[in-house]
Amino acid sequence: MKIDILSLFPEMFAGVLNSSILGKAVAKNVVSFKMTNFRDFTTNKHNKVDDYPFGGGAGMVLMPQPLFDAVEAVCNEEHTKTRIILTSPQGKPFKQHDAEMLSKEKKLIFICGHYEGFDERVPEFLVTDEYSIGDFVMTGGELAAMAMIDSIVRLLPGVLGNDTSAVTDSFSTGLLEHPHYTRPADFRGMKVPEVLLSGNHEKIAEWRLRESLRRTYERRPDLLDGYKLSEQEKRWIKQFEQENQDD
Known part of the structure; x- marks a missing residue:
């Protein structure tokens, strides 16, 4: 499986993706991770990825352009076949059966948000799945993506020492x-x-x-x-x- 992660803070993932079960999965070539900072895809001279919301209100909203361009860059010709996952408190609850379903994919893209949220054109026209890991709000989507990635990768064949372990997990x-x-x-x-x-x-x-x-x-x-x-x-x-x- 190939997993692309789009984040403004890719350094947050280093310890998690290279440790414990996930680190072993990488060493076995069961999964590979690629980090992309979508700030690198901004087209304005100040490298801004967010702006004030139309209509007023508190907070800043992530603009669509950097995210669309970043996703298109990591997708290439696989765009129509790739699951693009948005971490959001407004998404549907992420359950074990979602992890099981996503573990059958060959490529996944995770988009981690920050600030007040995303321009609505991102969830409406770019992503395929929008998930929440609970009824609470965090400062960004990185921790949620880590939790989801861990739950997915551990289900891949050969990752756990005992392949029957995942079958008897809670919720399975x-x-x-x-x-x-x-x-x-x-x-x-x-x-x-x-x-x-x-x-x-x-x-x-x-x-x-x-x-x-x-x-x-x-x-x-x-x-x-x-x-x-x-x-x-x-x-x-x-x-x-x-x-x-x-x-």
Whole structure:
């Protein structure tokens, strides 16, 4: 996969893209990153990329010309086939299924904004996808792009040490992931659930599913709205409800 990142502060990405899992993915030639400072594409003598909004108001707005020219420069003949992603608090929520979908692309372009926002012609006529990573506002789109890139690249074949890890991640199954434990089995009197030490893989799988459902029910019940419960899972939900009433 090739990922182009358009930013006014490309130096922000150096540590993230060259460290940990992303750094290993680059070393394996699974993914490559190219940084572009779209200020380099300004045509005015002061190298301005923003201007006051028509109609007045607070803040400065990024002008369309530098961004259109920068995207066209990194796209070349691939323009019509490339996903161009805008990070914006006004975008649709970025979910795990979006990461899974984008991980199948050969090339992605991320545009990171700053200031009050973009000239509306950028999201309307230039980009293919506009995403938000949460209901909050940051000073720029760089951190949001980093988060999205990490979630996408880790899904590429050969990136994770265990290719089944991504399959059981939170949200990939529709539920939050079950609790994990490792050695020692007894730490300061806090013990690992006996079933995980039993060697009974069927019982372990059942426990993990139940605890995954419990964690989702307790922490993110909204996820259950789109989740089709089995009869057994419905019975577990009733047990959780009863336990809450007893508490």
